[in-house]
Amino acid sequence: MSLPAASARPVHVIASDAEALAVAARLADAFRPGAARRDAERLLPREEMARLTASGLLGVTVPRSCGGAEVSARTLAEVFRLLATADASLAQLPQNHFVYVNVLRAQGSRAQREFFFGEVLAGRGFGNAQSERGGRHIQDYRTRLTPDGAGGHLLTGEKHYATGALFAHWIPVLARGAGDALHVAYVERGAPGVTVVDDWDGMGQRTTASGTVRLAGVAVADDRVVPHHLTFQGPQLHGANAQLLHAAIDAGLARAALGEAAEFVRTRSRPWFESGVETAAQDPLLIQQFGELDLRVRAAEALLAAAADAVDTAAAGLTDETAATASLAVAAARAEAARAAVESGSALFDLAGTRAAQEGLNLNRFWRDARTHSLHDPVRWKVQHLGRYALNGTRPPRHGLL
Known part of the structure; x- marks a missing residue:
């Protein structure tokens, strides 16, 4: 299989946090209409990835000293959240790219950083080859x-x-x-x-x-x-940065599922005959359900923003304590966002009713995406580390997955 051409389109270089957010919002609006069909027919998003690359988003964490925008964690999390409101697969695709840009920022030599950051700004992205099957656990690497x-x-x-x-x-x-x-x-x-x-x-x-x-x-x-391996010999944000983007994807998924449910109820659902109202959107029981779900999604979004701020704070003054604070804030955001995404994707059908179950609408993609993505690493261990710190003041480990 031939390599994608980095020069197929001119690659823009994004200059600021504000520009990165504006570009992400525009791309999300462009990617949203085709998401259901791409998922249903498993159409790999080659054209969409080419547009994302040409937009310059892949280069936004390159340091300013190397020609990039060096955007904040808060901005990058919002970029991923916006993309996930449109298409969770598209949002997932560049996640590892940013992880391995961070590896170079942490441990790359000056020559390595100059070379690879030049590659990134030219539109040559990173994938990943990390997980393996058959080992004793996820970090039992045999390569x-x-x-x-x-x-x-x-x-x-x-x-x-x-x-x-x-x-x-x-x-x-x-x-x-x-x-x-x-x-x-x-x-x-x-x-x-x-x-x-x-x-x-x-x-x-x-x-x-x-x-x-x-x-x-x-x-x-x-x-x-x-x-x-040198990354983990002192305080580090490798895991916090990576997990923050996973949390952003889940938060975007949760908001997208709730929005899809609201649009369906407003435009396609019929009121239950016992409700005594003219439209489904006036049903007080539905309104209550939407309110409860909105609370959960808002909580996930608020925890995501707080976690991103904690990562930015730690990056400005990295110590064992600031790294632990950031990792725990991200763990909380990841746990809540995963739960909100799965719950919203499932509740969509309770809210929208029987018509929403039609296969051709492919509304189950929100739940399938959330359920699949939430399995990436277990929420129960996020909660475990939160509990250990809350009860005994035990800092989280430096294994890079938190």
Whole structure:
């Protein structure tokens, strides 16, 4: 499969937080009308990803010193929330891109940052090859990075749930090197030995193409390898930044499902005969349900904003305490947003009624997307860490998933 062309369209460079938000809002409005059909027919969003790339959104976290806007976590979270109100799969696709831009910001050498940030600003995006199947747990990585005897490395393994890899120019690969130390190897998608398989068959987020990446003795130059294990030797925001974007996707999904339900009730639903009202939108029981759901969605949105602010505060003065505060704020946002998204996607049918269940409307995509995305990492462990801190003052661990 050929690489996507970075120069197929001119790539804009976004200059500010305000511009990033305006661009995201415009793209969300453009992507929304085709979302149901893309999901129903599993039409991979190649054109939409090309538009997103050309818009410059992929470059907004590049540092100002390297030509980017270096937007705040608050802005980036809102960008993802806006995109998710339109299409949760499209919002999911670039999530890993920003994670691996952050890896370079944290541990990349000056030369690596200059090279890869130039790639990003030119429209060459990152995918991911992180998760594996069959291990004892999610961080039991068996992909190996071994010396090739000539100053470089060979990369061998198989990755699954590789969201973004199919559309990427560069695939960051998590691998174990000498002493089992964790590294990220940035490999070109079209490099010899790299195979990207579109075999994702999830019930939700159908168009993320989160398939398999096979790595068969892939040659990797030394200057394409970043020592990721060093990230976790001190206070870090790796997990908080990554999880913040997941929370934003869930918050956007929750708001989208509630909005879809409201539009359906206003325009297509009939009132229940016992209600004594002329339209379904006047039914006091429905109004109450909408109010209760709106409270839950507002709570998720408020926690998302607070978590983003905590990440920004920690980034400005990183200590063990500020990192813990940020991680816990993100954990709260992620837990509440996931619950709000699943609940809103399910309640849509209670609110809209029998007609909403027609297969052709594909309204179940909101619940399917929320249910699938909420499985990314368990909410119960977010709540566990919140409880440990609230009761005993125990800071969350530095494993990068919180």
